[in-house]
Amino acid sequence: MxxxxxxxxxxxxxxxxxxxxxxxxxxxxxxxxxxxxxxxxxxxxxxxxxxxxxxxxxxxxxxxxxxxxxxxxxxxxxxxxxxxxxxxxxxxxxxxxxxxxxxxxxxxxxxxxxxxxxxxxxxxxxxxxxxxxxxxxxxxxxxxxxSTSTALHALRRAGFRPGESVAVFGCGGLGMSAILLATALGAGPIFAVDISSAKLDRAASLGAHPVNPNEHDAANAIRAATGRRGVDISLDFVGRPVTVDACIRATGVQGRAAMVALMDVPAPIYTYRDLIAREISVIGVSDxxxxxxxxxxxxxxxxxxxxxxxxxxxxxxxxxxxxxxxxxxxxxxxxxxxxxxx
Ligand SMILES: [Zn+2]
Ligand SMILES: [Zn+2]
Missing domain, CATH: 3.90.180.10 (Medium-chain alcohol dehydrogenases, catalytic domain)
Structure with missing residues (x-):
């Protein structure tokens, strides 16, 4: 053959x-x-x-x-x-x-x-x-x-429930799949974070709220847009210490931050400010x-x-x-x- x-x-x-x-x-x-x-x-x-x-x-x-x-x-x-x-x-x-x-x-x-x-x-x-x-x-x-199956696995690992708000960091293939799935499963507001305006335009055409970290602090922008609450679920598809940090800061009380991207350096996590004070779960997602x-x-x-x-x-x-x-x-x-x- x-x-x-x-x-x-x-x-x-x-x-x-x-x-x-x-x-x-x-x-x-x-x-x-x-x-x-x-x-x-x-x-x-x-x-x-x-x-x-x-x-x-x-x-x-x-x-x-x-x-x-x-x-x-x-x-x-x-x-x-x-x-x-x-x-x-x-x-x-x-x-x-x-x-x-x-x-x-x-x-x-x-x-x-x-x-x-x-x-x-x-x-x-x-x-x-x-x-x-x-x-x-x-x-x-x-x-x-x-990417569709992996994005679905990420939402499941994060314990997604209909109506919950979602922030997607990185709008390549996986991120776009996550936006499509979260929409299909009945998410509340979805925030799309990326530095590419073309990707943000595509995400916005699917109904997500675009956030460009080159223009403002993404976590602060998401918190401002959710009445200071933050989102229920954030998903990191970028894999850099700065996005892991933003992902966690964008997550609200008892929210879940799911780490999907590969990364070979450690990311700082402020256990009191971020995890304890808001009871956030940080979750690993593999394939x-x-x-x-x-x-x-x-x-x-x-x-x-x-x-x-x-x-x-x-x-x-x-x-x-x-x-x-x-x-x-x-x-x-x-x-x-x-x-x-x-
Ligand atoms: Zn593939
Ligand atoms: Zn086996």
């Missing part, structure tokens, strides 16, 4: 002929119909995050049709439309059995630690193949497997679980999430086309999401 692979870190992806995948007893082989090109893929190509053995077909945002099943999988799954949850756990440990596969010691990520969707076919355990509702198109289902991916698809099927406008371009499974999209993600692009349609 044709695949577009990372063969050497730091070099452009290359087209390769890979052996057609064969399903083990509990697996399904899926014919790829849509694979999102994610900013993380540019990081993998550049060597900014570690990946598994090379050559590797990238692509962790995948939808397709089940083409073959292993001996333990019901034959009637052949032909079903599915989207793939990208975290493949061992299926057997305490974390996997309790639906917390992201914390499995042997977890592998599709398109990072094992071959993913930049290929004509992908093999995964049957449990990772989530049925796609009829009303959701393949490209939309594919891109929901990443998402299969349940989040399933529930995100249900929200889309119920007409509560409209993501098709986010797909601004579709490209074939070709190395030059994919490398060009990854170059664009590195240098800044006007495209929102690009999807490969093999």
């Amino acid at each position: 044709k695949a577009v692979c990372l063969e050497k870190v730091g070099a452009p992806l290359a087209e390769r002929e890979l052996a057609d995948p064969v399903p083990a007893h509990n697996d399904v082989v899926v014919r790829t119909t849509a694979a999102g090109i994610c900013h993380s893929d540019a990081h993998y190509r550049a060597g900014a995050s570690s990946v598994g053995a090379l050559p590797l077909a990238l692509g962790h945002e995948v939808a397709g049709v089940v083409e073959q099943v292993g001996s333990n999988v019901p034959a009637n799954r052949v032909g079903t439309r599915v989207a793939l949850h990208y975290l493949v756990g061992c299926g057997d440990c305490e974390m996997c059995r309790s639906g917390r596969e992201a914390f499995c010691e042997h977890v592998e990520m599709l398109g990072k630690n094992r071959n993913g969707g930049y290929a004509q076919r992908v093999v995964v355990p049957a449990g990772n193949a989530i049925p796609v509702p009829d009303s959701v198109d393949d490209a939309v289902a594919a891109i929901m497997m990443c 998402h679980l299969k349940q989040d991916a399933e529930d995100a698809l249900s929200l889309a099927a119920d007409g509560l999430l409209h993501l098709s406008d986010m797909i601004t371009r579709r490209v074939p499974l070709s190395a030059p086309a994919i490398n060009q999209v990854l170059d664009g993600l590195e240098s800044g692009t006007t495209d929102v999401r690009v999807v490969i349609e093999p």
Whole structure:
């Protein structure tokens, strides 16, 4: 089968002929119909995050049709439309059995630690193949497997309840997904914090109140706009000490500040002023679980999430086309999401 692979870190992806995948007893082989090109893929190509053995077909945002099943999988799954949850756990440990596969010691990520969707076919355990509702198109289902699911997990970890106010720090893919989801789930006022006026305009077009930290202290602006209360939930998708601080200061009494962005330096937290005085919880969010991916698809099927406008371009499974999209993600692009349609 044709695949577009990372063969050497730091070099452009290359087209390769890979052996057609064969399903083990509990697996399904899926014919790829849509694979999102994610900013993380540019990081993998550049060597900014570690990946598994090379050559590797990238692509962790995948939808397709089940083409073959292993001996333990019901034959009637052949032909079903599915989207793939990208975290493949061992299926057997305490974390996997309790639906917390992201914390499995042997977890592998599709398109990072094992071959993913930049290929004509992908093999995964049957449990990772989530049925796609009829009303959701393949490209939309594919891109929901990443930032939408993680943003939903973040809102859940933060204990979001309808009517609560939310501040989103960083309005890239994850932040915009969080705004869309918070709106769909019935949030009160939503504040969008970013230094990019283009991103703030997009957030405002979705109904969020834009806050530019280059113009005023974001936390003070949010507190002023909420009658000094602060928000119930703030989400950090930036990952800098200054945004962690603003995120916590913007959070009101018994609010929750959820940390989603990766950061490799410590952030100062004033335990008395911020945590104790207002009983704020600071919460860590790591990726998402299969349940989040399933529930995100249900929200889309119920007409509560409209993501098709986010797909601004579709490209074939070709190395030059994919490398060009990854170059664009590195240098800044006007495209929102690009999807490969093999
Ligand atoms: Zn992604
Ligand atoms: Zn496990």
